[in-house]
Amino acid sequence: MEYPDSIDAVQESLARENYVCGRALATVVFLSLRLGRPLFLEGEAGTGKTEIAKTLARALGRPLIRLQCYEGLDASSAVYDWNFPAQMIAIRTAEAAGGSTREGLQEELFGPDYLIERPLLQAMRPSDAGAPVLLIDELDRTDEPFEAFLLEALSDFQVTIPELGTIKAPEPPIVILTSNRTREVHDALKRRCLYHWVDYPDVQRELDILQARVPEASLQLSKEVIAFVQSLRTEDVFKKPGVAETIDWAKCLLALDVISLTPEVISDTLGALLKYQDDIQRIQGSEASRLLEEAKAQAKEMV
Numbered sequence: 001m002e003y004p005d006s007i008d009a010v011q012e013s014l015a016r017e018n019y020v021c022g023r024a025l026a027t028v029v030f031l032s033l034r035l036g037r038p039l040f041l042e043g044e045a046g047t048g049k050t051e052i053a054k055t056l057a058r059a060l061g062r063p064l065i066r067l068q069c070y071e072g073l074d075a076s077s078a079v080y081d082w083n084f085p086a087q088m089i090a091i092r093t094a095e096a097a098g099g100s101t102r103e104g105l106q107e108e109l110f111g112p113d114y115l116i117e118r119p120l121l122q123a124m125r126p127s128d129a130g131a132p133v134l135l136i137d138e139l140d141r142t143d144e145p146f147e148a149f150l151l152e153a154l155s156d157f158q159v160t161i162p163e164l165g166t167i168k169a170p171e172p173p174i175v176i177l178t179s180n181r182t183r184e185v186h187d188a189l190k191r192r193c194l195y196h197w198v199d200y201p202d203v204q205r206e207l208d209i210l211q212a213r214v215p216e217a218s219l220q221l222s223k224e225v226i227a228f229v230q231s232l233r234t235e236d237v238f239k240k241p242g243v244a245e246t247i248d249w250a251k252c253l254l255a256l257d258v259i260s261l262t263p264e265v266i267s268d269t270l271g272a273l274l275k276y277q278d279d280i281q282r283i284q285g286s287e288a289s290r291l292l293e294e295a296k297a298q299a300k301e302m303v
C-alpha cells in the first residue's frame with residue numbers, strides 16, 4: 001500500500017486499526033515515511049510506542065519485523081548466525097559416508113542453507129508488499145556497543161557476511177525505535193532519527209483510546225476510569241499506570257460486572273493499575289477514596 005499522503009491520512013489509517021494518534025505523533029510518522037528517516041519514540045512504559053509500530057505495519061499492509069532488545073544483545077543475535085547444530089550433523093554425515101570430509105563441504109556449510117536470518121537481516125529482504133516495518137523495541141535495554149553497531153546498520157541498510165558477501169536492502173525498511181528511557185540513548189543515534197516524546201494522553205484522548213479498545217465499557221464507567229487514572233498519575237507513585245494499565249483495569253471492572261467505581265472495588269482491583277506493593281500501600285484506603293471523589297466530580301464534567 002502507498003504511504004498516506006497527509007497527516008490527516010496517517011491519523012485516519014491508524015484510527016481504522018483502533019490506534020488513537022495525536023496530531024504531533026501523526027506528524028512525525030508522516031515525516032518519517034515521507035523522508036525515509038527512522039523514527040525514535042521515547043516515553044514511559046505503556047504509552048503506545050510498541051503498538052504504533054504494529055499498527056502502522058497493519059495499516060500499510062507491510063510485514064512487521066521486531067527486534068526486541070535486551071542486555072547483552074549482540075550482532076549475531078540481531079543480524080545473522082550460523083546453524084551450528086545443522087553444520088555439525090552435515091559434517092558427521094559426510095564423514096560417515098566418505099571417511100574424510102568431501103570437497104565443497106566447507107563452502108556449503110557457510111551457504112544460505114545454514115544461515116539463520118535474524119531481524120536486521122530479514123528487514124533487508126524484499127517482500128512483495130514492499131519494505132517491511134522494522135521495530136527495534138526497547139533500545140534502552142541494550143548497551144553502547146550495540147548502539148554503535150546499529151548506527152552503522154541504519155546508515156546504509158546493508159549487512160556484510162564474510163562468507164556470503166554484502167546484502168543490501170533494495171528499499172530501506174520503515175524503522176521505528178522505542179525507548180522506555182531507563183537510560184539515555186546516545187546522541188549520535190538520536191540525530192539520525194526523527195524524535196518524538198510519547199507522553200501520557202490527556203483526558204479526552206485516553207477516553208477515546210479506552211472506547212476504541214474496550215467498547216463494551218459504558219461511557220459512564222469509562223469516564224470514571226479515566227478520571228481516576230489521570231488523578232492517580234498526579235500522585236507521587238514509583239510507577240505511574242500507563243495506557244496499558246488503564247485498559248487492563250477497565251477489562252477487570254467489566255469482568256466483575258462493575259457499573260460504577262466504589263472504594264471497595266478500587267481496593268480490590270488496584271493491582272491492575274499499580275505494580276509495586278509500596279505504591280499500592282500508599283494509595284490503598286483513604287487516599288483512594290479521596291482520588292475517587294475527585295474522579296467522580298471530574299467525570300461529571302467530561303463531555
Ligand SMILES: Nc1ncnc2c1ncn2[C@@H]1O[C@H](COP(=O)(O)OP(=O)(O)O)[C@@H](O)[C@H]1O
Pocket residue numbers: 018019020021043044045046047048049050051052178209212213243244247
Ligand atoms: N494511542 C493509543 N491507541 C490505542 N491503544 C493504545 C494507545 N496507546 C496505548 N494503547 C494501548 O496500550 C497498550 C500498551 O501500549 P504499548 O505500545 O505496549 O506501550 P509501550 O510500548 O509504550 O510501553 C497497547 O497494547 C494498546 O492496547
Ligand SMILES: [Mg+2]
Pocket residue numbers: 046049050051137138178
Ligand atoms: Mg513497548
